[in-house]
Amino acid sequence: MRIKTYTNIWRIEGILYSIYDIKLPVPVTYAQIGYLVFSFLFIIIFSDIFPLSIINNKLLKHFVIPIGFAWLMSKKTFDGKKPYSFI
Structure with missing residues (x-):
């Protein structure tokens, strides 16, 4: 006998x-917006540290990298779960 659950409708x-x-x-999605804001703030705060300090192009540093990170993290799953579910 199977018991039906409707927990997936909240996901x-x-x-x-x-x-x-x-x-x-x-x-x-809201997760993509969260990843975008997180990566943008991360780049602003740590822009003087080595790997980010050698990038001189402002467009690449402040737009392309955060958008790429947000897109990549929204598509990536670990063991069938989204990365923010491990937090």
């Missing part, structure tokens, strides 16, 4: 399609 990720009246080109 739906929130998706942001627009900010006020401005539509985003790509739908963004």
